[in-house]
Amino acid sequence: MPHLGTGIGWRPEIADVVEAMPGIDWVEAVAENVCPGHLPDSLLRLRERGVTVVPHGVSLGLGGADRPDEHRLAELAARAEALGSPLVTEHIAFVRAGGERTASQLLEAGHLLPVPRTRDALDVLCENVRIAQDALPVPLAVENIAALFGWPGEEMSEGQFLYELVERTGVRLLIDVANLHTNHVNRGEDPAKALDELPVEAIAYVHVAGGFERDGVWHDSHAHPVPQPVLDVLADLASRVTPPGVLLERDENFPDDAGELGREVATIRETVAAATPPARRADVPSARVPDAPVEDVVRGRVGLAQAALLSSLVAGTPAPEGFDRARLAVQSRALAGKRADVVAKVAPELPVILGASAYRTAFLGYAARRPMTAGYRRDALDFAEDQLIGQRVHDATARRELTHWWLDRSGPKPPSGRPVARALRAARLALGRG
Numbered sequence: 001m002p003h004l005g006t007g008i009g010w011r012p013e014i015a016d017v018v019e020a021m022p023g024i025d026w027v028e029a030v031a032e033n034v035c036p037g038h039l040p041d042s043l044l045r046l047r048e049r050g051v052t053v054v055p056h057g058v059s060l061g062l063g064g065a066d067r068p069d070e071h072r073l074a075e076l077a078a079r080a081e082a083l084g085s086p087l088v089t090e091h092i093a094f095v096r097a098g099g100e101r102t103a104s105q106l107l108e109a110g111h112l113l114p115v116p117r118t119r120d121a122l123d124v125l126c127e128n129v130r131i132a133q134d135a136l137p138v139p140l141a142v143e144n145i146a147a148l149f150g151w152p153g154e155e156m157s158e159g160q161f162l163y164e165l166v167e168r169t170g171v172r173l174l175i176d177v178a179n180l181h182t183n184h185v186n187r188g189e190d191p192a193k194a195l196d197e198l199p200v201e202a203i204a205y206v207h208v209a210g211g212f213e214r215d216g217v218w219h220d221s222h223a224h225p226v227p228q229p230v231l232d233v234l235a236d237l238a239s240r241v242t243p244p245g246v247l248l249e250r251d252e253n254f255p256d257d258a259g260e261l262g263r264e265v266a267t268i269r270e271t272v273a274a275a276t277p278p279a280r281r282a283d284v285p286s287a288r289v290p291d292a293p294v295e296d297v298v299r300g301r302v303g304l305a306q307a308a309l310l311s312s313l314v315a316g317t318p319a320p321e322g323f324d325r326a327r328l329a330v331q332s333r334a335l336a337g338k339r340a341d342v343v344a345k346v347a348p349e350l351p352v353i354l355g356a357s358a359y360r361t362a363f364l365g366y367a368a369r370r371p372m373t374a375g376y377r378r379d380a381l382d383f384a385e386d387q388l389i390g391q392r393v394h395d396a397t398a399r400r401e402l403t404h405w406w407l408d409r410s411g412p413k414p415p416s417g418r419p420v421a422r423a424l425r426a427a428r429l430a431l432g433r434g
Contacts, residue, residue: 001139001172001204002086004052004245004286005067006269008261011019011251015042017258021265024051028247030035031055031075036082047084054205056078057090062128063143064094065101065303073135080138087139087204089174090132092125092165099305101299108372110339110379116151116305117161120298125415126168128295133171141204146182146220148331152322158189159197166202166290173198176207178220178249185218186327191233195240205245207235208268211290216332223253226264230284238275246272314371340380347380353401354393362387381409 005025010018017041018027027046033056034040035383043053060068079110080088086096107177115121131138141166142266144158155165162173175198180191208231226248237243248265255261313332319325339362344351353360366386372379384406386392393399 001050001141001242004054005246006264006265006272007052007245007247009056009247009249010043010053010253012042013038013256014250014254014261015251017254018042019045021262023265023269024354026052026054026245026247028054028089028249029054031057031079034079034082034083036078039082043083043275053083055083055088056087057088058112059095060090060132061095062090063121063125064130065124065299065306066098066099066144066238068128068131068135070135073132075137080136083137087141087172089143089204091143091145092162093145094226094306096311097303101303102307103312104307105315106373107307107314107428108375109310109314109326109335110342110376111304111335113310113313114145114147114149114151115158116302117154117158118151119155120302122156123163123291124299126165126246126291129165129169129171130199131247133169134203139172139204141174142177143174143207146176146186146218148177148186148217148334149324149327150187157184157194157197159194162198166199170201172204173202174205174207174362175200175203175237176209177237178207178209178211178226178230180233181227181230182211182218182220184215185216190369192236195237200237200241203237203241203243204377205247206234206243207236207249208248209249217327219334221253222249222251226262226268227411231267234268235271235275238272238277240277242277245422253346259273270412272425285410301308306356311371314367316368336364338362339367339372341374342376343380343383347374347405349405350380350384350402353398353405354387355398362392381406390392 006022007024007026007028008018010027010029011260013096018024029043047053049156049291060072060076064069076088092111092115094115095112096106098104115125129140129142144162165171166173177191183189184191208226209220209222210226211218211220212224213219234246246268246414247269248261267291283392305320307429308320309323312319312328313335318327340360343363344359354362363383366383370386384402388399388403393402
């Protein structure tokens with residue numbers, strides 16, 4: 001693993017701030033937001049200055065029951081090559097469930113959800129990681145995620161789960177100390193115990209981020225300053241091993257004071273520098289002989305469990321046995337709220353046309369009726385269709401503007417078998433475009 005140094009997550013909203021920030025050795029960009037053929041000028045300028053750029057994937061779903069999608073893997077590989085990156089990263093999570101394997105509707109979470117720490121789930125994850133490693137041109141590191149809830153019947157702690165994952169695949173780790181803190185508050189898991197158990201020498205780099213606590217639940221928001229408890233976990237980690245890289249994540253609610261992010265980066269750098277790792281460094285577990293292929297029946301068991309959980313979170317079906325129903329309700333509301341927020345970013349015209357408050361109320365009602373099945377851009381169109389076909393927009397001006405917006409983005413010939421085709425033809429006539 002290369003020595004990365006201290007960095008910050010690159011986001012378009014703070015591109016100028018990042019470029020002007022002193023002492024930035026590297027940046028991380030969300031892979032799905034970067035087009036290999038049209039790299040943002042800011043990233044190109046950073047690369048010309050010798051700043052390393054690492055693509056960070058969020059949609060592979062390596063912890064899901066199905067094998068990684070070849071197209072998504074190819075896209076992640078293309079981004080690594082376009083950016084000249086020394087590695088790529090993804091998450092230990094599932095992001096979709098259902099479909100052919102479970103004879104149910106394919107559902108999208110729009111969020112990273114925890115995998116159960118069971119032998120079945122570990123077998124599936126290890127095989128999926130090896131498939132990804134074979135498809136990528138550079139090494140892969142995978143990240144531990146934050147969770148509002150735990151799975152019943154788990155067979156391993158987080159540290160044991162990660163240790164065996166590294167031992168069986170040779171994959172590197174991206175350790176998010178904010179997520180360790182989140183799991184401490186939400187699930188009672190001791191960050192120090194996790195650090196005791198996981199192979200710290202397999203760490204490729206470390207994430208640091210802020211969040212907030214509400215009603216005894218810690219929300220890993222990436223929209224608040226880094227609190228002292230998260231810095232304490234970072235200091236504990238740095239006392240065990242010097243991480244090759246440390247990075248501040250901030251995704252929204254960016255401070256007006258451009259210097260605030262720079263001061264947070266400086267605090268992170270100082271926290272690592274003040275820790276003294278032991279002189280003797282442990283060995284990284286070496287990968288074993290490749291495991292036998294995972295049987296379909298194992299993937300089936302994992303798939304059914306994940307589909308039942310995701311359906312309860314986004315489609316209103318009963319909570320699976322053994323889960324904390326109150327925590328699932330919190331997660332369900334959080335998923336709906338995030339879905340509304342991301343759609344508003346993908347299609348910023350929608351809250352303008354409907355009004356910010358009316359948009360959010362309408363979208364949350366829509367989300368309760370319609371789980372997401374094909375990503376946020378499709379979700380924006382489906383929401384508009386739902387509002388128009390259901391005659392839910394009562395203001396004539398808003399209805400006309402929403403119809404124009406929908407027509408402009410739906411294309412001239414939507415699939416004729418869908419009910420929306422009839423509505424679209426009617427809308428064309430109403431607008432004098434028939």
